[in-house]
Amino acid sequence: MTFSMEAFTAAIDLAAVLLLALGIKGLSKVSSARGANALAALAMGLAVVGLLIEIRPDPIAWLWIAAGSAAGGLAGLVTARRVPMTAMPETVALFNGCGGMASLLVAMGVALFDGGKSDIVALVSIAVSVFVGAITFSGSIVAMAKLQGWLDTPGWTQSRLRHGVNISLAVLCLVSAVLLPGDPGGLPLWLLMGGSTLLGIGVTLPIGGADMPVVISLLNSYSGVAAAAAGFVVGSQLLIVAGAMVGAAGLILTQVMCTAMNRSLVSVLFGGALGASAGAVGGGGSEAGYTRITSCSAEECAMALEQAERVVFVPGYGLAVAQAQHSLRELAKLLESHGVDVSYAIHPVAGRMPGHMNVLLAEADVPYEQMLEMDLVNPEFPRTDVVIVLGANDVVNPQAKNDPTSPLYGMPVLEVDQARQVFVVKRSLGAGYAGINNALFEMPQTAMVFGDAKAVLNGLLSELRSMGVGKTKVTA
Amino acid sequence: MSPLTQSLWVLLLGSLLGLELIGKVPPTLHTPLMSGANAISGITVLASLTLIQQAGDNTALLVIGALSLGFALYNVIGGFLVTDRMLAMFRRKGDSR
Numbered sequence: 001m002t003f004s005m006e007a008f009t010a011a012i013d014l015a016a017v018l019l020l021a022l023g024i025k026g027l028s029k030v031s032s033a034r035g036a037n038a039l040a041a042l043a044m045g046l047a048v049v050g051l052l053i054e055i056r057p058d059p060i061a062w063l064w065i066a067a068g069s070a071a072g073g074l075a076g077l078v079t080a081r082r083v084p085m086t087a088m089p090e091t092v093a094l095f096n097g098c099g100g101m102a103s104l105l106v107a108m109g110v111a112l113f114d115g116g117k118s119d120i121v122a123l124v125s126i127a128v129s130v131f132v133g134a135i136t137f138s139g140s141i142v143a144m145a146k147l148q149g150w151l152d153t154p155g156w157t158q159s160r161l162r163h164g165v166n167i168s169l170a171v172l173c174l175v176s177a178v179l180l181p182g183d184p185g186g187l188p189l190w191l192l193m194g195g196s197t198l199l200g201i202g203v204t205l206p207i208g209g210a211d212m213p214v215v216i217s218l219l220n221s222y223s224g225v226a227a228a229a230a231g232f233v234v235g236s237q238l239l240i241v242a243g244a245m246v247g248a249a250g251l252i253l254t255q256v257m258c259t260a261m262n263r264s265l266v267s268v269l270f271g272g273a274l275g276a277s278a279g280a281v282g283g284g285g286s287e288a289g290y291t292r293i294t295s296c297s298a299e300e301c302a303m304a305l306e307q308a309e310r311v312v313f314v315p316g317y318g319l320a321v322a323q324a325q326h327s328l329r330e331l332a333k334l335l336e337s338h339g340v341d342v343s344y345a346i347h348p349v350a351g352r353m354p355g356h357m358n359v360l361l362a363e364a365d366v367p368y369e370q371m372l373e374m375d376l377v378n379p380e381f382p383r384t385d386v387v388i389v390l391g392a393n394d395v396v397n398p399q400a401k402n403d404p405t406s407p408l409y410g411m412p413v414l415e416v417d418q419a420r421q422v423f424v425v426k427r428s429l430g431a432g433y434a435g436i437n438n439a440l441f442e443m444p445q446t447a448m449v450f451g452d453a454k455a456v457l458n459g460l461l462s463e464l465r466s467m468g469v470g471k472t473k474v475t476a
Numbered sequence: 477m478s479p480l481t482q483s484l485w486v487l488l489l490g491s492l493l494g495l496e497l498i499g500k501v502p503p504t505l506h507t508p509l510m511s512g513a514n515a516i517s518g519i520t521v522l523a524s525l526t527l528i529q530q531a532g533d534n535t536a537l538l539v540i541g542a543l544s545l546g547f548a549l550y551n552v553i554g555g556f557l558v559t560d561r562m563l564a565m566f567r568r569k570g571d572s573r
Contacts, residue, residue, distance in 0.1 A: 025497045028505060028509055033505060033509075034560065034564065037556060044518075047519065051525055055526060055529045057528065064528050068528075072548065073549050075546075077557065088507060092511045095511075102518070102551065106541075106544050109527055109541060112536075223517040224494075226517075233523065234530075235483075237482070238519075241487075243519065243520075244494060245493055245497070248494025248495045250513055257506060346503070359507060371504075373504075
């Protein structure tokens with residue numbers, strides 16, 4: 001009986017690992033992504049059921065399991081339902097932080113209350129689990145707060161002193177970990193936890209918002225490592241393999257993202273915020289920095305659109321903030337009914353996270369085929385009549401190509417300056433994430449349309465309608 | 477093989493598998509993939525469950541276990557649902573890929 005039971009749970013574990021692997025793999029292809037996500041969720045459920053069969057919790061344990069599951073599950077359900085699409089990056093960071101917290105709690109629980117843990121393997125796993133779990137937690141919460149705008153990048157975090165502080169914290173963690181076997185559950189454990197938490201904050205706080213996606217991806221990888229370490233703590237091989245898989249896959253994804261932004265991981269982690277250092281040199285991108293700005297009204301912009309044969313929209317974070325994706329889609333439909341060729345140029349890091357714009361536009365029912373990635377759309381700009389930049393800034397800055405002194409230099413950008421006419425819809429001349437001026441705004445073919453993206457788009461819609469555009473097709 | 481060596485092998489092979497799983501990812505999927513992988517990292521639920529089971533009548537351990545289970549499950553349930561919400565938006569007309 002015991003043997004067959006063991007074989008049964010082992011088979012469930014193997015199936016779970018296989019499905020998890022297939023899930024991660026499937027998530028990297030558009031056609032299979034949704035099914036793969038469901039598959040991974042199924043695998044997770046399978047792993048939990050398998051474990052419950054194996055450990056057979058007693059009634060008291062069931063009670064606590066039910067309490068924890070109900071609280072966490074319900075909160076997860078509500079958060080996932082309620083959170084707006086614009087806040088997706090922050091949400092992922094929050095979830096990730098909670099995963100790290102869970103690993104941290106398991107290790108602390110075992111260290112503090114599960115007496116007799118004195119063998120070196122258990123202690124090393126506890127130390128690793130506490131260290132990585134605490135960094136994941138505090139780092140993710142800082143990342144979330146920065147993306148939400150609750151936290152700025154304080155100037156003092158940009159001084160070189162921060163490396164000294166972080167190194168001291170790392171040394172403190174290492175020393176505490178080494179002292180742990182002498183007094184398991186005592187002072188070294190608390191020092192390790194405190195030091196790691198502060199280290200997570202110290203490392204994440206100086207990083208600028210533009211690099212946050214990379215940081216979240218890296219922290220996501222850490223939470224896999226934390227899970228694997230927790231697997232060593234409680235002796236679960238399924239946990240080890242799943243944690244290791246997520247940790248390694250997360251590392252690759254982080255690398256892919258870095259490549260898309262033309263940044264190295266080292267410069268993201270230790271280079272500080274792009275904007276804060278550039279701001280000191282370039283005057284912070286204040287309005288005084290611009291001399292040849294042309295601004296125009298929605299009416300003029302609408303006239304240009306009415307004449308155009310080919311229009312490309314470049315969405316950015318401003319579009320997300322204004323929740324203007326539906327107005328944009330409506331405008332695009334109107335133009336299409338007028339015979340205009342419309343597409344959307346998606347920079348890989350437009351918005352606050354790679355893929356942010358795709359998600360947002362998809363929400364407004366923009367056909368997938370019209371969202372063009374950078375490599376596809378850049379050769380098209382020279383034969384584009386009108387480009388409308390909606391709340392994007394750094395990703396269309398031509399200095400990234402032409403100006404070796406610019407902090408953006410080398411970042412692949414959308415070459416909208418090649419188009420015949422460019423309208424930039426923006427609330428003000430404020431700088432983007434990189435905190436520098438944008439040469440595009442001063443080019444002769446560029447005109448600024450100041451205003452909230454949604455208000456401007458609605459203005460364009462009514463202007464175009466009053467010109468009689470789209471009379472043949474009624475749009476609600 | 478001792479349990480430790482076995483676990484280290486599992487760690488090694490799991491990491492190698494993870495490195496191979498993802499090759500090229502279209503930028504469209506960066507966020508959903510990150511979110512999905514994040515949900516999977518909530519597999520710490522297994523550790524939380526084990527901890528609760530091992531707690532016996534140690535109330536402090538039961539509380540910590542239930543707390544960590546709550547956090548982990550928040551990550552799992554929220555993560556998978558939010559990923560699904562994102563992916564559900566990629567509707568394709570006559571998709572051939």
